[in-house]
Amino acid sequence: MSSIRKIIIFLSTLLLLSSCADKPIRHLASDASLIKPGTSREDVLTYLGDPDAQQMTSETTERWIYYEERQSAMQKTPYLGGLFNASGYSRIVVTFEGDNVVDCTFSSHDSDEFDWADDYSWQEKRE
Numbered sequence: 001m002s003s004i005r006k007i008i009i010f011l012s013t014l015l016l017l018s019s020c021a022d023k024p025i026r027h028l029a030s031d032a033s034l035i036k037p038g039t040s041r042e043d044v045l046t047y048l049g050d051p052d053a054q055q056m057t058s059e060t061t062e063r064w065i066y067y068e069e070r071q072s073a074m075q076k077t078p079y080l081g082g083l084f085n086a087s088g089y090s091r092i093v094v095t096f097e098g099d100n101v102v103d104c105t106f107s108s109h110d111s112d113e114f115d116w117a118d119d120y121s122w123q124e125k126r127e
Contacts, residue, residue, distance in 0.1 A: 028068050028090040032106035035094055039101040044094055051094075061102075066092040 034047045044064065051064035068090045088110040095103040 028066060028092050029106060029108065031066075032092045032104060035092075035101055035104040037101055037103065039104075041096060041099050044101065048092070048094075057095075060098055062096045064094045064096070066094070 031048055035044060048064075048066055052067045053065040055063040055065070057063060069088075088108065090106070090108045093103075093105050093107075094101055
């Protein structure tokens with residue numbers, strides 16, 4: 001086997017293996033079902049990890065927001081994925097009163113969710 005062939009095989013293997021090295025995947029839809037009213041902050045941190053954003057709504061009420069961009073199949077392509085748009089977004093909002101959860105909401109949106117609005121003429125200006 002020639003040395004060029006060995007280099008090509010090595011580089012191909014390296015490229016394929018690098019696509020396996022990705023950040024851990026969060027499944028917000030299933031993780032949201034673990035959070036119930038009365039769940040402690042520590043348990044939320046265990047289930048969901050650190051929040052992507054935090055908001056203090058009053059002295060005793062705080063919201064933790066977890067946000068995830070759902071990747072399209074093309075976005076998962078190594079090295080080229082950054083050129084494509086997300087297929088949608090998921091979000092969990094956990095509301096604490098003191099140290100316990102009082103509310104947890106999950107929402108999910110597709111990137112083309114509002115495309116239907118482009119099909120109607122009511123958006124056009126009438127003169």
